[in-house]
Amino acid sequence: MPKTKSIKKNKKGYESCSGCGVCLLVCPQWRRTSSMSVTRKARARAMQAGVLPEEIASSIDACLVCGSCEPACPEEISITSMNIEQRIRLNRARSKYPSWYPVPLKKAFISDNSILRRSTIVLAGGSGLGQKTCEHIINLLGGSKKAGLAADDGRDIAALIEAGMVLDDERIKYFLNNLRYADTLVVAEGILHLPLREWLPGKKIKGFGEALMDIRAIRRSLGPEDMYIIESRGYHSDFERLVKYYDRLRHETGCQMNLDLQRIAIPTGASSLQARHNIETAGCLEHAKWIMKGRRVKRIVVEDFADIKVFQLITDIPVIHISGLI
Amino acid sequence: MKIPIIERGFIPPDPVAPDSLKGIPRQQTNPVRWKGDSWQDFVDHLKADGVIIRQERSECAVFDTDSGGLAYGLPHGIVRPNSAEDISKTLKAAQTYKVPVTTRGGGLTTEGESVAFGGLLLDMTSMNNVLEINQETMTVRTEAGIFWHQLAEMLRRDGMDYLSAPLNLTASVGGTLGVGGIDVNSPRLGCSADQAVALQVVTPTGEIVECSETENPELMERVLLGYGQFGVITEATLKIRKFSPITMKYFYYSSLRTAIEDLQFIAKEDAADYCGILTIIDRAITLLVAFDSDEREKEFNERWRKKMRGHGEIGFGIRMALHYLLHPWRFKEALYIIGRRLTLFPEFSRTEFMRDNKIVDRTVVFSRAVWKYWGGRQMVIPDLSAKAEKFAEAVERGNAVCRKYFKYYTLYCVGIKLRGRLPRYEMSCIPADASDIAYGCEFEPMLKDMDYSRDHLQAFKNEIYDIGVDMGLSYYRFGGMMKGYIRRVFPDEVVDRHLAMKREADPAMILNPDVIF
Numbered sequence: 001m002p003k004t005k006s007i008k009k010n011k012k013g014y015e016s017c018s019g020c021g022v023c024l025l026v027c028p029q030w031r032r033t034s035s036m037s038v039t040r041k042a043r044a045r046a047m048q049a050g051v052l053p054e055e056i057a058s059s060i061d062a063c064l065v066c067g068s069c070e071p072a073c074p075e076e077i078s079i080t081s082m083n084i085e086q087r088i089r090l091n092r093a094r095s096k097y098p099s100w101y102p103v104p105l106k107k108a109f110i111s112d113n114s115i116l117r118r119s120t121i122v123l124a125g126g127s128g129l130g131q132k133t134c135e136h137i138i139n140l141l142g143g144s145k146k147a148g149l150a151a152d153d154g155r156d157i158a159a160l161i162e163a164g165m166v167l168d169d170e171r172i173k174y175f176l177n178n179l180r181y182a183d184t185l186v187v188a189e190g191i192l193h194l195p196l197r198e199w200l201p202g203k204k205i206k207g208f209g210e211a212l213m214d215i216r217a218i219r220r221s222l223g224p225e226d227m228y229i230i231e232s233r234g235y236h237s238d239f240e241r242l243v244k245y246y247d248r249l250r251h252e253t254g255c256q257m258n259l260d261l262q263r264i265a266i267p268t269g270a271s272s273l274q275a276r277h278n279i280e281t282a283g284c285l286e287h288a289k290w291i292m293k294g295r296r297v298k299r300i301v302v303e304d305f306a307d308i309k310v311f312q313l314i315t316d317i318p319v320i321h322i323s324g325l326i
Numbered sequence: 327m328k329i330p331i332i333e334r335g336f337i338p339p340d341p342v343a344p345d346s347l348k349g350i351p352r353q354q355t356n357p358v359r360w361k362g363d364s365w366q367d368f369v370d371h372l373k374a375d376g377v378i379i380r381q382e383r384s385e386c387a388v389f390d391t392d393s394g395g396l397a398y399g400l401p402h403g404i405v406r407p408n409s410a411e412d413i414s415k416t417l418k419a420a421q422t423y424k425v426p427v428t429t430r431g432g433g434l435t436t437e438g439e440s441v442a443f444g445g446l447l448l449d450m451t452s453m454n455n456v457l458e459i460n461q462e463t464m465t466v467r468t469e470a471g472i473f474w475h476q477l478a479e480m481l482r483r484d485g486m487d488y489l490s491a492p493l494n495l496t497a498s499v500g501g502t503l504g505v506g507g508i509d510v511n512s513p514r515l516g517c518s519a520d521q522a523v524a525l526q527v528v529t530p531t532g533e534i535v536e537c538s539e540t541e542n543p544e545l546m547e548r549v550l551l552g553y554g555q556f557g558v559i560t561e562a563t564l565k566i567r568k569f570s571p572i573t574m575k576y577f578y579y580s581s582l583r584t585a586i587e588d589l590q591f592i593a594k595e596d597a598a599d600y601c602g603i604l605t606i607i608d609r610a611i612t613l614l615v616a617f618d619s620d621e622r623e624k625e626f627n628e629r630w631r632k633k634m635r636g637h638g639e640i641g642f643g644i645r646m647a648l649h650y651l652l653h654p655w656r657f658k659e660a661l662y663i664i665g666r667r668l669t670l671f672p673e674f675s676r677t678e679f680m681r682d683n684k685i686v687d688r689t690v691v692f693s694r695a696v697w698k699y700w701g702g703r704q705m706v707i708p709d710l711s712a713k714a715e716k717f718a719e720a721v722e723r724g725n726a727v728c729r730k731y732f733k734y735y736t737l738y739c740v741g742i743k744l745r746g747r748l749p750r751y752e753m754s755c756i757p758a759d760a761s762d763i764a765y766g767c768e769f770e771p772m773l774k775d776m777d778y779s780r781d782h783l784q785a786f787k788n789e790i791y792d793i794g795v796d797m798g799l800s801y802y803r804f805g806g807m808m809k810g811y812i813r814r815v816f817p818d819e820v821v822d823r824h825l826a827m828k829r830e831a832d833p834a835m836i837l838n839p840d841v842i843f
Contacts, residue, residue: 016703017703018393018395018697018701018702018703018705019391019393019433019703020393020496020697020701021432021433021473021495021496022495022496022693022694022697024496025473025475025476025495025496034406034451034452034453034454035406035452036388036406036449036451036452037380037384037385037388041388042384042388045387045388045389045390046383046384046385046387046388048387049383049387049390050387051383051384051387055382055383055384056384059384074694074697074698074701075701243678244677244678247677247678251681260479261475261478261479261482261687261690262495262690262694263678263679293483294483294484295483
């Protein structure tokens with residue numbers, strides 16, 4: 001029986017924060033607002049001084065849970081888990097939630113026998129991929145005998161995790177039950193990567209980027225005139241491995257990427273709960289503008305389907321999903 | 327706030343060092359917290375002027391200490407300025423109501439200089455826009471609250487880079503210009519403050535003034551390396567250059583003096599683009615040498631390499647093995663060195679930062695390593711800066727103090743190219759007797775997982791600083807401790823002259839109090 005009570009035990013908590021501020025440099029909300037208050041550093045320092053989560057509610061709510069701060073932290077604090085745990089604590093103390101919070105629905109549990117014996121299962125999540133695109137992805141991943149599209153993609157679980165709301169153990173159990181025989185899970189919701197690794201140890205958890213870039217024909221279709229947008233949550237949740245993977249990809253293809261000088265993926269935040277509510281107030285357009293500043297490219301290729309809309313709003317350059325490369 | 331009138335030539339009792347009794351541990355004493363007289367009037371005034379002031383506990387607590395982690399204090403409130411005008415209004419009101427104002431960038435001070443013991447804290451990091459990158463004049467104009475790393479991110483989009491900056495991602499431009507700023511290319515390019523070609527400054531009385539070497543040069547010279555005493559830097563024009571990856575070489579020594587002599591030789595002969603010494607205790611001493619171009623590396627290999635007395639890694643490893651075979655009771659030290667070597671050096675060659683055996687983004691590589699392996703909630707990094715002839719002795723004496731106080735520590739040595747005898751160097755990190763190239767050494771104990779008392783740490787720092795007094799040196803990252811040492815290090819005539827200038831510029835003595843005055 002998988003453990004579902006917590007996503008991941010913190011190696012270190014806010015008490016270990018030295019206040020170096022390196023996390024701040026990669027925080028999209030800091031970049032956008034220049035306000036120390038919204039940063040992970042400020043929250044950690046305030047809590048070290050005895051401040052309660054309620055007193056920093058606006059800062060906790062501002063976080064896009066992009067995960068950028070975690071690999072940047074020299075103290076190796078599990079910041080993403082810490083951010084979510086702070087939301088859990090805050091939710092316990094308040095009765096009024098931000099407008100973008102998910103409404104917990106009583107979801108009918110689905111037993112999806114059609115995909116049970118597939119070695120690769122695709123969880124398309126709430127990213128907006130259409131049926132046709134999903135079928136194309138299944139074909140790219142080896143066809144319907146090898147790969148299957150999960151009807152229960154866990155998007156509700158992802159939303160609850162992000163919001164720091166209570167996860168129902170029964171719901172998780174049914175969700176995982178459908179995935180138990182697969183070797184590889186291709187998961188669009190980056191925020192699910194870390195819990196899935198913990199819940200289903202031994203399975204390969206990949207984002208769309210890694211799963212599709214393993215196909216040589218797709219890799220070959222990328223070039224120096226492409227701007228490749230990595231989905232930040234999945235990337236940062238397995239940073240030590242993926243930073244090398246994407247570095248090789250960049251070296252091999254010559255494409256440009258949304259990586260900063262620390263090799264952190266600059267997020268648009270398009271898949272955040274805030275952005276699903278309002279893409280502008282979540283700051284996605286400003287984040288995307290920063291990613292594109294000074295870039296000279298002819299095409300934008302995104303891993304996260306939600307990013308397509310964001311880039312289309314700020315540029316005339318064609319934007320395609322990675323699955324559209326071939 | 328009551329500023330006592332100090333008669334010329336009179337040294338008041340000092341709790342930090344000079345008047346302490348021999349044998350009694352000297353402690354750093356945080357300045358007395360400002361009581362808050364007239365605070366509400368000040369707040370009302372600023373609000374009426376349209377300046378947002380934050381007083382919530384959650385806002386103030388963020389700034390309760392600095393990187394040193396030894397000095398703690400809380401401001402009454404915070405202003406996060408959006409413009410020089412905001413700062414001007416703030417300082418004018420502060421003069422009127424005599425409210426102390428502490429400026430803060432990255433908060434990387436180690437002696438409490440950027441900690442507000444009451445009063446107002448100016449969080450300059452909100453002013454972080456790059457205003458213009460000019461590739462014709464090879465300069466960048468930026469707001470001064472920007473972190474060097476943010477600036478690097480902006481410059482790199484245009485294929486450019488700054489000249490030299492602290493190996494620290496979260497140092498701010500304004501804060502760095504106020505104290506100096508050292509990089510491993512400083513033996514060649516000078517300190518960061520010497521990159522500045524023009525500044526916008528808000529004086530302590532609230533005037534917004536442009537200055538450069540030709541426009542208001544006196545103010546320029548006072549503000550650079552001026553420890554925030556003569557104004558708040560709001561914008562800076564800095565020299566830039568084309569970005570280039572670097573090739574790094576390491577030479578290993580077992581003698582500090584030999585390594586220092588080789589470092590000075592490289593700096594004097596301009597044999598490399600970057601050079602510095604990094605040690606593991608005083609057993610494994612590494613001289614880092616790096617080059618911006620293949621031509622420079624080739625020239626080094628042809629002309630200078632054979633003069634280096636350091637070993638390659640294998641040769642040094644064999645010598646170390648022999649040494650510890652003959653000194654088996656020191657096996658723990660050997661294990662520490664091996665462990666440190668195995669964890670630290672791979673950080674310098676992570677594949678994602680390497681291209682064709684060159685380090686790309688060296689600042690990121692080094693800064694990440696600095697925070698990872700030397701960072702922590704407390705950082706104790708006293709330093710000494712000396713002219714070339716005195717440097718080796720200063721480092722050896724400082725090393726002996728490190729040995730006395732700590733099991734494990736690191737020394738970091740680097741040169742600083744001087745631009746003649748500029749007024750800005752007076753009463754600064756640049757030793758008064760240095761010419762051409764000054765040298766600095768940081769003494770940094772490893773504090774992670776160790777329990778040391780504050781007294782222990784402070785006594786260590788004082789003992790290092792005392793070497794500076796004894797040898798007539800200076801300190802290249804000093805600040806809070808200077809208040810206790812300033813009259814011991816510099817002649818009364820110099821200190822009094824600067825104090826008089828400070829009083830004239832800042833009649834209520836409100837800007838960055840207790841840093842040096």
